[in-house]
Amino acid sequence: AAGVIQSPRHLIKEKRETATLKCYPIPRHDTVYWYQQGPGQDPQFLISFYEKMQSDKGSIPDRFSAQQFSDYHSELNMSSLELGDSALYFCASSLVVQSSYEQYFGPGTRLTVT
Amino acid sequence: GNSVTQMEGPVTLSEEAFLTINCTYTATGYPSLFWYVQYPGEGLQLLLKATKADDKGSNKGFEATYRKETTSFHLEKGSVQVSDSAVYFCALRGSGGYQKVTFGTGTKLQVIP
Numbered sequence: 001a002a003g004v005i006q007s008p009r010h011l012i013k014e015k016r017e018t019a020t021l022k023c024y025p026i027p028r029h030d031t032v033y034w035y036q037q038g039p040g041q042d043p044q045f046l047i048s049f050y051e052k053m054q055s056d057k058g059s060i061p062d063r064f065s066a067q068q069f070s071d072y073h074s075e076l077n078m079s080s081l082e083l084g085d086s087a088l089y090f091c092a093s094s095l096v097v098q099s100s101y102e103q104y105f106g107p108g109t110r111l112t113v114t
Numbered sequence: 115g116n117s118v119t120q121m122e123g124p125v126t127l128s129e130e131a132f133l134t135i136n137c138t139y140t141a142t143g144y145p146s147l148f149w150y151v152q153y154p155g156e157g158l159q160l161l162l163k164a165t166k167a168d169d170k171g172s173n174k175g176f177e178a179t180y181r182k183e184t185t186s187f188h189l190e191k192g193s194v195q196v197s198d199s200a201v202y203f204c205a206l207r208g209s210g211g212y213q214k215v216t217f218g219t220g221t222k223l224q225v226i227p
Contacts (some may be wrong), residue, residue: 108157
């Protein structure tokens with residue numbers, strides 16, 4: 001079965017650079033979620049989109065922005081990168097009308113800021 | 115808001131020992147409850163889930179029962195293996211459409227031969 005695809009899987013950037021992470025949800029899923037997991041920490045919710053509109057917002061820095069496109073894929077744009085942005089970034093997708101509302105997680109993008 | 119509290123690790127067990135990782139939650143309404151496992155350097159894998167009170171989720175010998183009266187979802191396994199060494203996250207998802215997942219802090223399990 002198709003899963004959530006994230007690209008790139010690994011990314012190395014320098015401080016003050018920008019980064020773009022991409023997420024391709026499971027086909028027909030209408031909702032995308034972004035999470036950030038720092039080293040040794042639990043994943044923290046950043047932002048979500050339902051039918052291309054922002055549906056919820058968590059602890060996402062103002063330097064980050066995200067959007068969901070007409071084909072339902074999503075991109076997380078990160079600017080003025082800081083060392084503390086080094087983390088594993090997960091994308092998850094779900095289908096709102098599905099009764100279990102289960103979120104399916106992608107493999108993550110490991111961002112290292114040097 | 116929603117929150118999840120799980121027992122702190124690391125937990126070190128000998129192979130074939132019994133495992134319990136405690137998890138309690140605070141949430142309004144009727145959340146869905148999950149256990150995720152994360153192996154070193156890898157992503158999150160859904161281990162098991164329960165969507166309503168008294169449901170028992172099970173997978174790969176792991177079990178957890180949704181206890182609404184005690185707001186708990188403890189993870190158990192009768193006989194752990196070295197390959198079970200990983201970090202285990204208890205999580206909940208609020209009821210309703212596009213609710214985010216709230217994770218506990220994770221419990222690192224190390225199983226020694």
